[in-house]
Amino acid sequence: MDKLHSLRPVLSVGGLSVSFFQHTVIHNVTMDVPKGGIAVIVGRSGSGKTTLLRAINRLNEEMPGCRTEGQVNLLLDGESVAVYPGRGERSIPVAELRRRVGMVFQTPQVFPVSVYRNLAMPLSVAMGCPRSELDDRVQDALRQADLWNEVSDRLEMPAERLSGGQQQRLCLARALALRPDMLLLDEPTASLDVRAARHVEELLMSLSERLSVIMVSHGLAQSLRLASFLAVMESGTLVRTLDEVAGMEEKDLEKMFEGAQMHP
């Protein structure tokens, strides 16, 4: 890959504002997320992290009263794609966008069907994947999410019976099965115990070598462990971005929060 190419940001947000029923939740956010590693968005609860993340795959539109302004550009498969295209720009169908940008939620959102169907249904219904390929792709995705060994003999079991950590990895597998170019993760370990959380973290680290990962985190320690790029949100605005967190400690980050509060 040439130098110029690798310098292009995987995610570039310009003047993004999101409001629900005239109440502005995200104010004029502008940032470029470089390629490689995990980009982490931190901030207090209610600071608009989830909304910012959902602006990337247009999921805010599923909520009533939403209005989005500004630009979001993604680098998908080496090609720049405008999520909110202006006049004359090439647009991408929203279903395709969401397939190519997988998402995992704060609490595991498994579909109320079997483990197998959880992965096979989006593949066959949303993507039109031929039946003959389903088994291979399901198995492949479950392996990537390090879940295959645990569920290979229980594929017919209702997914709701898996443990919380397994459910979250199933959701990860469901996103991976669609072979996305980018993963969006909204506090993926918030509802898990420490061991399950570490397991997911390790998975994300290894996945980030192959695809772009953008993650909202609730913990400073976790952010420092995982982030290669850090964005700090406060009351709907972006207060800081950091391209380097090596050597930083939690208290340095905390200071940044306090600083943001002093100068709103």
Add this chain to the structure above:
Amino acid sequence: MKHSIPFLCFRLLTGFSAALVPTMVCVLMGYLLMRGVPVMGKELLFGSTPPLDAVFGRAPVWDGLWPACVGTFWLVVLTMLLALFPGTGCGIFLAELASPLQKKILGAAVDMLAGMPSIVMGLFGFMLILLLRHTILPDANTGLLLAAGCLALLVLPVLAASTREAMNAVPRSLRLAAAASGFSRSQALFHLFLPAAAKGILGGVVLAVGRAAEDTAVILFTGVVANAGLPAGLFGKFEALSFDIYYVSSQYQNQQELLHGFGAAALLLGISCLLLAIARLLEGSFRRKWQGKA
């Protein structure tokens, strides 16, 4: 911890109310079965006609309940065939697709229809036949199809309302997760939301079946008679258990006939249970197919 007196009273009252329902169910069912089961048998169903001849319609049944059973069965099945799709369709539209204004107007219409007394629905069917006779169809007469149509109108709001509630109960988080997986709205509706709401919709079907099986007022005006034999077709007169019960209890001349009424009531209960079991089996097999591998 010490509870206050009002709280204790409240506890007592709610406990009493909770116990009241199962008690009444047991008393009712017990009484019905106690009186109905002893008369149950070949005699009650087929009178003096050989059962096989009666079942295959080779010989008429004079003083048995078999024709009424068949009549009620077909009445309910026809009603559900007519009402199931429009009812659930209306509910889905209300929950998923309607604009706020449409929700208001359509919702009001559904509520109004739900509040309509069944006797009015029967009268409506009767007037329809009169109208047809005076205009395009001089030979039009009341019959099974008309009765099922009017009953369908009666259960339509039940189905629509319960479908709407079941769809509204599909959690927002599931909707978001489906959208995030790249499902279009209609794909998500057919493959995820509808199956997830199937149990609630079945609840509405149960109510509708019960309502169609027990209603007497509608069929009174639309083609039920006391002695029609097996239904002669979609446009023929028919017998029905609910009407038989009503008829017997108002006209009985001896204890034996009254007992027939109890037998009919127990049979009606049985037929309702049978139809519900069929509905539940269908839902169960559908659910397994949806949740399973294939």
